[in-house]
Amino acid sequence: xxxxxxxxxxxxxxxxxxxxxxxxxxxxxxxxxxxxxxxxxxxxxxxxxxxxxxxxxxxxxxxxxxxxxxxxxxxxxxxxxxxxxxxxxxxxxxxxxxxxxxxxxxxxxxxxxxxxxxxxxxxxxxxxxxxxxxxxxxxxxxxxxxxxxxxxxxxxxxxxxxxxxxxxxxxxxxxxxxxxxxxxxxxxxxxxxxxxxxxxxxxxxxxxxxxxxxxxxxxxxxxxxxxxxxxxxxxxxxxxxxxxxxxxxxxxxxxxxxxxxxxxxxxxxxxxxxxxxxxxxxxxxxxxxxxxxxxxxxxxxxxxxxxxxxxxxxxxxxxxxxxxxxxxxxxxxxxxxx
Amino acid sequence: xxxxxxxxxxxxxxxxxxxxxxxxxxxxxxxxxxxxxxxxxxxxxxxxxxxxxxxxxxxxxxxxxxxxxxxxxxxxxxxxxxxxxxxxxxxxxxxxxxxxxxxxxxxxxxxxxxxxxxxxxxxxxxxxxxxxxxxxxxxxxxxxxxxxxxxxxxxxxxxxxxxxxxxxxxxxxxxxxxxxxxxxxxxxxxxxxxxxxxxxxxxxxxxxxxxxxxxxxxxxxxxxxxxxxxxxxxxxxxxxxxxxxxxxxxxxxxxxxxxxxxxxxxxxxxxxxxxxxxxxxxxxxxxxxxxxxxxxxxxxxxxxxxxxxxxxxxxxxxxxxxxxxxxxxxxxxxxxxx
Numbered sequence: 252x253x254x255x256x257x258x259x260x261x262x263x264x265x266x267x268x269x270x271x272x273x274x275x276x277x278x279x280x281x282x283x284x285x286x287x288x289x290x291x292x293x294x295x296x297x298x299x300x301x302x303x304x305x306x307x308x309x310x311x312x313x314x315x316x317x318x319x320x321x322x323x324x325x326x327x328x329x330x331x332x333x334x335x336x337x338x339x340x341x342x343x344x345x346x347x348x349x350x351x352x353x354x355x356x357x358x359x360x361x362x363x364x365x366x367x368x369x370x371x372x373x374x375x376x377x378x379x380x381x382x383x384x385x386x387x388x389x390x391x392x393x394x395x396x397x398x399x400x401x402x403x404x405x406x407x408x409x410x411x412x413x414x415x416x417x418x419x420x421x422x423x424x425x426x427x428x429x430x431x432x433x434x435x436x437x438x439x440x441x442x443x444x445x446x447x448x449x450x451x452x453x454x455x456x457x458x459x460x461x462x463x464x465x466x467x468x469x470x471x472x473x474x475x476x477x478x479x480x481x482x483x484x485x486x487x488x489x490x491x492x493x494x495x496x497x498x499x500x501x502x503x504x505x506x507x508x509x510x511x512x513x514x515x516x517x518x519x520x521x522x523x524x525x526x527x528x529x530x531x532x533x534x535x536x537x538x539x540x541x542x543x544x545x546x547x548x549x550x551x552x553x554x555x556x557x558x559x560x561x562x563x564x565x566x567x568x569x570x571x572x573x574x575x576x577x578x579x580x581x582x583x584x585x586x587x588x589x
Numbered sequence: 590x591x592x593x594x595x596x597x598x599x600x601x602x603x604x605x606x607x608x609x610x611x612x613x614x615x616x617x618x619x620x621x622x623x624x625x626x627x628x629x630x631x632x633x634x635x636x637x638x639x640x641x642x643x644x645x646x647x648x649x650x651x652x653x654x655x656x657x658x659x660x661x662x663x664x665x666x667x668x669x670x671x672x673x674x675x676x677x678x679x680x681x682x683x684x685x686x687x688x689x690x691x692x693x694x695x696x697x698x699x700x701x702x703x704x705x706x707x708x709x710x711x712x713x714x715x716x717x718x719x720x721x722x723x724x725x726x727x728x729x730x731x732x733x734x735x736x737x738x739x740x741x742x743x744x745x746x747x748x749x750x751x752x753x754x755x756x757x758x759x760x761x762x763x764x765x766x767x768x769x770x771x772x773x774x775x776x777x778x779x780x781x782x783x784x785x786x787x788x789x790x791x792x793x794x795x796x797x798x799x800x801x802x803x804x805x806x807x808x809x810x811x812x813x814x815x816x817x818x819x820x821x822x823x824x825x826x827x828x829x830x831x832x833x834x835x836x837x838x839x840x841x842x843x844x845x846x847x848x849x850x851x852x853x854x855x856x857x858x859x860x861x862x863x864x865x866x867x868x869x870x871x872x873x874x875x876x877x878x879x880x881x882x883x884x885x886x887x888x889x890x891x892x893x894x895x896x897x898x899x900x901x902x903x904x905x906x907x908x909x910x911x912x913x914x915x916x917x918x919x920x921x922x923x924x925x926x927x
Contacts, residue, residue, distance in 0.1 A: 326753055326889060338616065361907060361908075387906070388876075391874065391876050391905055391907070398786045404777055413622070417876075418870060418871055418874050418875060418876065418877075419870070420870075420871045420872070420873075420874035421794065421904075422827065422831060423795065424831075435744065446692065446871065447788075447867075447868050448790075448868050448870055448871020449791065449823055449826055449827055449868065449871045449872065449873070450785075450788075450791035450811075450819070450820055450823040450827075450868075451791055451792055451827070451829075452788065453787065453788035453789055453792070454788075454789055454791070454792030454793075455792075457761065462849035473788075474642075476871075476877055477867040477870060477871075477877045478864055478867035478868065480790070482788055485788040488787055489760065489787055489788075489789070492760055492787075493760060493762075526816055529714070529757070529785075529786050529815040529816035530787065530788075532756060532757070532758075532786055532815060532816075533756055533757035533758045533784065533786020533787045533815075533816065534758070534786070534787065535758075536728050536729065536756050537756060538755075538756065539756075539814055546743050553921065564758075567729055568731070569699060570699075584793035
């Protein structure tokens with residue numbers, strides 16, 4: 252199995268969810284949290300890409316370059332990326348983005364219009380950036396045409412090409428067919444960006460991986476335009492359960508969501524409840540009634556509630572065995588103090 | 590492809606989401622909406638099943654029998670079902686449920702303890718009920734053991750057996766292996782009940798169908814314990830897109846969610862936003878920017894916004910072609926008036 256590279260786009264596609272009102276502090280803190288969570292590429296900027304902050308697409312609270320600088324100040328490992336839609340973004344803006352700290356760019360065109368991106372891909376490569384060709388609304392054409400367009404991006408010098416399900420409209424079989432065709436015909440790696448309109452974002456990401464994709468997108472807590480993207484935390488959880496190699500850290504991704512992103516959303520008046528307790532219960536494979544007991548035991552003995560639940564899952568604890576949770580917490584506390 | 594039978598459990602598993610506070614009016618209206626949406630089996634009662642309304646599991650606003658009566662008064666086609674956990678529910682209670690209008694029962698045991706349900710399955714069959722064996726926490730054992738337990742339910746006389754992913758912990762490969770084994774070894778139909786902890790509920794339902802399951806559960810708007818169940822509307826949308834035969838009606842399921850369930854949740858102080866606009870966009874395969882324009886055109890010409898979006902999807906309209914939406918609305922209005 253090939254290693255999977257994670258791109259988180261909370262600060263770009265997720266920016267739609269907050270009507271592009273992320274603050275510079277949000278940018279810095281969320282980027283820092285994502286780097287701690289092992290995310291390979293962090294995308295940032297207006298939801299509609301570089302220079303998207305207009306009367307047409309909605310003004311952002313800050314310009315892209317300030318956001319990039321704020322995030323870049325926190326990063327030493329993760330690659331900071333911007334999105335560029337030719338026709339909205341320009342090569343000039345890309346140069347400014349690079350100056351502010353961007354190391355990568357995703358050049359996004361409609362699925363049948365890769366040629367719109369030729370000039371931008373070539374310029375970005377000349378600038379020494381890591382370049383992703385991003386073919387949007389990939390459900391609107393067939394595998395053959397998609398592959399032709401992807402080959403164009405490859406010929407321009409792109410490092411990776413994505414089949415992007417902007418509309419959240421792709422069925423598993425469609426993802427499999429298209430990604431397989433890209434994988435078969437391209438020399439460069441293939442990526443997939445899912446939206447959750449039909450509730451298929453996580454599984455379409457898995458299907459893409461199965462078909463050969465090695466670059467996968469997510470957003471913390473499933474933020475993103477419309478129904479949102481693949482939740483980064485769920486993606487990491489499922490990749491872990493399936494044994495895929497990647498750089499993501501589940502607990503730290505959850506921390507970035509619960510301690511940084513969600514409080515910031517709530518401060519903006521967007522009442523978002525964390526779904527991550529439920530996620531960890533499914534990850535551990537334990538009864539939901541365990542949560543409260545595990546929390547109490549964790550507090551009492553100074554142990555991470557997630558470690559307690561994971562161990563309960565390994566021991567196949569069932570309803571009625573809530574006392575095991577205390578036993579487990581004590582054991583974990585003892586191990587820690589050794 | 591075999592026909593798929595839909596069970597909606599908004600009024601039972603979804604009851605957890607409202608701390609078992611559904612009113613009699615909720616029960617009547619939601620059941621009516623589900624029948625209109627072509628749901629084959631409607632499950633109702635306390636989240637923990639018959640007689641679950643206790644200090645241990647949380648008192649319900651109404652007893653199960655009043656809820657059953659209220660729902661039954663609205664139904665002529667859909668089968669009203671109750672859940673019975675041996676040890677909590679009793680045969681006596683089941684008789685009262687039948688008197689109140691229940692036509693089916695799901696006898697639920699831990700995945701390795703089907704024998705706990707023998708007496709109840711036999712009694713329910715003697716009473717003339719449709720009986721489902723419901724093997725909970727199916728992730729906790731292997732396919733072989735699950736199959737042994739399912740064969741017990743079959744031998745007691747059950748009409749259907751479910752592999753129930755109570756913890757939302759099953760991966761696609763696990764669902765496929767287990768449902769395939771049940772399908773291969775049982776004479777009676779096989780069902781699957783998913784939870785969305787890992788974001789896999791819709792796709793695990795599809796995987797189950799692919800492996801041979803013909804009974805699938807959902808809840809309107811993805812209600813249900815923990816991370817919730819498979820959203821019934823998404824399930825219907827995806828089954829439609831994939832060409833499966835079933836009795837569900839997508840628009841009417843959306844109506845039941847948007848016009849009945851969600852207002853009732855909001856009245857209870859649970860702020861729930863409909864995700865169904867985004868779902869329809871994915872179903873139609875159109876840009877999210879179309880929604881506002883389609884809504885305006887729909888109001889102006891008296892056409893269902895969903896029909897406009899679907900037609901735009903069929904015509905493969907892309908961004909910038911928002912004027913097509915008015916054209917489509919006019920055409921649909923003309924067709925209607927003929």
